[in-house]
Amino acid sequence: MLLAKDLHASVVRKAYKARKPIPNEVLADYPEITGSVRESFDEPTRHLKSDPGYLYHATNLDNLGDILDTGRLKVFPPYHGTDQTAWPDGATERRNYWSADASVVWQFAPVEGRAVILRARRDGQFSRESAGDWFSKKAVPIKKLEVLKDGKWVPLSMLESVATDSVREDAYDRAALKELMKDVRKHATPKQIKDAWAYKTRGVSGWNYEFHGPKDFFWHGQANSLDDAKVQGWTSWLNSIDAPGYGFDV
Numbered sequence: 326m327l328l329a330k331d332l333h334a335s336v337v338r339k340a341y342k343a344r345k346p347i348p349n350e351v352l353a354d355y356p357e358i359t360g361s362v363r364e365s366f367d368e369p370t371r372h373l374k375s376d377p378g379y380l381y382h383a384t385n386l387d388n389l390g391d392i393l394d395t396g397r398l399k400v401f402p403p404y405h406g407t408d409q410t411a412w413p414d415g416a417t418e419r420r421n422y423w424s425a426d427a428s429v430v431w432q433f434a435p436v437e438g439r440a441v442i443l444r445a446r447r448d449g450q451f452s453r454e455s456a457g458d459w460f461s462k463k464a465v466p467i468k469k470l471e472v473l474k475d476g477k478w479v480p481l482s483m484l485e486s487v488a489t490d491s492v493r494e495d496a497y498d499r500a501a502l503k504e505l506m507k508d509v510r511k512h513a514t515p516k517q518i519k520d521a522w523a524y525k526t527r528g529v530s531g532w533n534y535e536f537h538g539p540k541d542f543f544w545h546g547q548a549n550s551l552d553d554a555k556v557q558g559w560t561s562w563l564n565s566i567d568a569p570g571y572g573f574d575v
Contacts, residue, residue, distance in 0.1 A: 385438035
């Protein structure tokens with residue numbers, strides 16, 4: 326006789342295999358499902374064990390691709406992907422957040438996309454809030470990061486390529502962004518380019534993208550991938566400053 330939980334597990338398994346969005350709090354109750362169909366990278370669950378001296382951070386495959394491409398885990402303002410205007414301690418500078426407890430970070434994974442878990446050895450780069458969470462005010466270099474892959478912690482610096490559909494955006498969007506950045510570098514400073522960022526956000530009709538560029542420039546709309554959103558965002562920025570070949574100069 327099937328129990329209610331068995332029926333629910335069957336539904337979750339089918340949705341997971343079909344790559345449909347499933348809340349992380351639901352997946353956390355079914356490690357056997359995510360483990361049976363995982364694609365190399367393990368997902369964070371409430372059953373993960375922590376190792377002394379390490380801090381843990383949850384993200385998703387899209388962001389993992391960005392970390393591998395840029396060589397660092399970036400810092401973000403408190404309103405990145407949230408509706409808060411300041412961090413719990415009242416600060417507003419850019420940060421990334423960590424926990425010494427690997428079993429809780431699944432709660433902080435992006436709501437969309439396949440979640441993955443990273444860790445870094447705790448050192449002087451990280452500070453601790455009074456509530457117990459850890460954070461860094463600087464981007465964490467890839468040489469410090471490890472990802473849980475097939476049950477083992479693997480240094481990200483050893484992953485030469487993650488060119489799969491579930492990890493890297495479409496190659497066309499990547500090439501288009503690379504070409505566009507040649508023009509962007511003519512008008513934006515290295516710091517402005519480094520500080521620009523884009524991410525997915527849920528809208529009324531589904532998932533949309535946001536791009537945040539120099540001097541509080543903002544673009545939002547639909548895109549094929551994170552790279553496509555950056556292409557559209559940077560293109561809009563170039564239009565806004567009437568760069569040669571863009572805006573009214575076209």
